[in-house]
Amino acid sequence: MSKYYQGSFLEVLYVLVISAKSGQLGNRLLLSANFIAFACENNFTVLNPAFEEYADFFSSTDKDFLCCYPSTPFSIAGNRLLRKYYYNINRYLAESGRFNTINIKRNQPFSWSNSSITKELKSRSINFFQGWVFRDGWFVDDISNLQKHGKKIRAYFQPLKKYQLNVAKLISNIRSQTDVLIGVHVRHGDYQQHQNGRYFYLVEDYLKVMESTQTLFPNKKVTFLICSNQEQKEDYFQHLSYVYGNNHIIEDMYSLAECDYIIGPPSSYTMWASFYGERPLYMIRDVNKTLKIEDFVHFSQWKGVFYYNEDWSKSVWEWTH
Structure with missing residues (x-):
């Protein structure tokens, strides 16, 4: 009470x-x-x-x-x-x-x-x-x-059974062939305008973050599950082990929640995946950053700084840890 x-x-x-x-x-x-x-x-x-x-x-x-x-x-x-x-x-x-x-x-x-x-x-x-x-x-x-x-x-907030089964099938197939599964949320589309494109990253930027993440797991096979709100070309990620998500708003979100780690720009979409799956999340703010495992943060560990602007649409909340 x-x-x-x-x-x-x-x-x-x-x-x-x-x-x-x-x-x-x-x-x-x-x-x-x-x-x-x-x-x-x-x-x-x-x-x-x-x-x-x-x-x-x-x-x-x-x-x-x-x-x-x-x-x-x-x-x-x-x-x-x-x-x-x-x-x-x-x-x-x-x-x-x-x-x-x-x-x-x-x-x-x-x-x-x-x-x-x-x-x-x-x-x-x-x-x-x-x-x-x-x-x-x-x-x-x-x-x-x-x-x-x-x-x-x-x-x-459990999805309907049909979505759960589709997620389970996707994740099971990937896990049978990898050691570490990392979910990547490539947020394009609306993010080109959101906050003047502040968190709109090119595919090349995501690749830098993914490559940096892969180095955190030497001698292990790392596979990336790529989910996006915009279709991505097949040849973008060919030098990495990757699988595309099911391209469904619920199945992609709940598939990210089943990964070992999650990567994405600041977004409530991956925040929910992190909370629901109790998985650590790295919010991309610097695409050139050399990542450490400590940069992946569990939902319960998040803190933040609020930046107020008279134009409320420009007020920013930045998560820290």
């Missing part, structure tokens, strides 16, 4: 609704995970209509169009039309002024334990949340709660 709510929250009902979309898959998974961890600490209920486009990929949310945590004994499976309607009506209610709507401003890192936001929660009421509250590194002070409730969160 959180020190802020001792006694009182066991006697009343609090419903937290994630009523606005923030980013893509990785961001929404991390946001959901933080709400679930907070709900576990305080006996709250979370509804997540903002998970609309991704709900059909996961075993818990596929069966429940409300995307409710904790899962209810009786639920109704969703479909695209129903989920879209569910999201839109929640957006309307959040902006109607009839309920308690909490807007999270992106002007500083957010923490449940240090934020006055928790004092705005109303009991016996629906509390709508809007804002990029847990985007990328904004939840650094709450990592301990994610670790504490990680087992429940991972169980809730």
